[in-house]
Amino acid sequence: MMEKSFSDEMNFEAVKENYLEITENISNAMKKSGRTDKVRLMAVTKTVPPAKINYAVSLGATLLGENRVQEFLGKIDEYDKNSEIHFIGGLQNNKVKYIIDKVAMIHSVNSLKLAEEISKRAVGAGRIMDILLEVNIGLEESKSGVMPKDLPYLIDEAVKLDGIRLRGLMAIPPVDVDGSNRKYFAEMEKLFSEYKEQLNDSSNVMFDTLSMGMSKDYAEAVEFGSTIVRIGSSLFGYRK
Numbered sequence: 001m002m003e004k005s006f007s008d009e010m011n012f013e014a015v016k017e018n019y020l021e022i023t024e025n026i027s028n029a030m031k032k033s034g035r036t037d038k039v040r041l042m043a044v045t046k047t048v049p050p051a052k053i054n055y056a057v058s059l060g061a062t063l064l065g066e067n068r069v070q071e072f073l074g075k076i077d078e079y080d081k082n083s084e085i086h087f088i089g090g091l092q093n094n095k096v097k098y099i100i101d102k103v104a105m106i107h108s109v110n111s112l113k114l115a116e117e118i119s120k121r122a123v124g125a126g127r128i129m130d131i132l133l134e135v136n137i138g139l140e141e142s143k144s145g146v147m148p149k150d151l152p153y154l155i156d157e158a159v160k161l162d163g164i165r166l167r168g169l170m171a172i173p174p175v176d177v178d179g180s181n182r183k184y185f186a187e188m189e190k191l192f193s194e195y196k197e198q199l200n201d202s203s204n205v206m207f208d209t210l211s212m213g214m215s216k217d218y219a220e221a222v223e224f225g226s227t228i229v230r231i232g233s234s235l236f237g238y239r240k
């Protein structure tokens with residue numbers, strides 16, 4: 001995969017080439033695994049200037065992923081209004097209020113406390129917030145996300161909350177060693193389909209989203225049922 005250097009920060013032509021390459025790789029991975037449903041490409045915007053983000057939006061990359069509350073708040077006013085914004089980064093409870101009316105989904109819900117705060121703020125804002133539960137599929141001490149064994153409890157409790165709609169799961173698997181990411185993606189696919197079967201759609205549940213796969217492994221993630229791949233550096237270029 002070509003990675004552009006940071007010095008060509010405003011090299012829009014490269015973004016276009018990357019975008020076309022990524023969309024083609026996604027569609028090839030879908031064919032390979034016989035998928036006929038939809039996979040959404042999310043453009044992950046951290047460190048990327050708004051003009052470049054808007055160029056990606058104009059190409060069709062209308063779904064944006066935000067990691068950092070501060071950086072996001074500083075850029076959002078310049079974003080193309082055709083974009084749909086999801087929050088994907090670590091989120092502290094005391095920051096929820098700043099983004100509650102600015103994003104369409106939060107992928108990084110990793111505790112009941114955070115789910116409760118989102119619920120409270122969503123109710124206050126008179127809206128329903130779509131959420132994904134972040135799973136620590138690699139059982140890594142250093143990573144956030146709920147451990148798979150604690151997922152049933154978190155799901156049971158989250159679906160009771162007002163102002164929240166549970167849309168699915170998200171994961172950031174460990175760095176790939178010798179193709180180990182396939183194992184983690186397979187585990188996520190299994191968890192996702194098990195819960196999808198158990199949970200009935202209701203006003204609080206529409207279990208249709210599996211967010212996994214980044215620049216280096218999105219094609220594999222698509223083979224294992226990902227519905228949103230989150231791509232930063234392969235689209236916008238290398239981040240320092």
Ligand SMILES: *Cc1c(COP(=O)(O)O)cnc(C)c1O
Binds near residue numbers: 172214215230
């Ligand atoms: C940065 C980031 C990505 C994208 O990473 P790349 O490897 O640059 O594609 C995806 N998901 C999350 C949660 C991120 O923080």
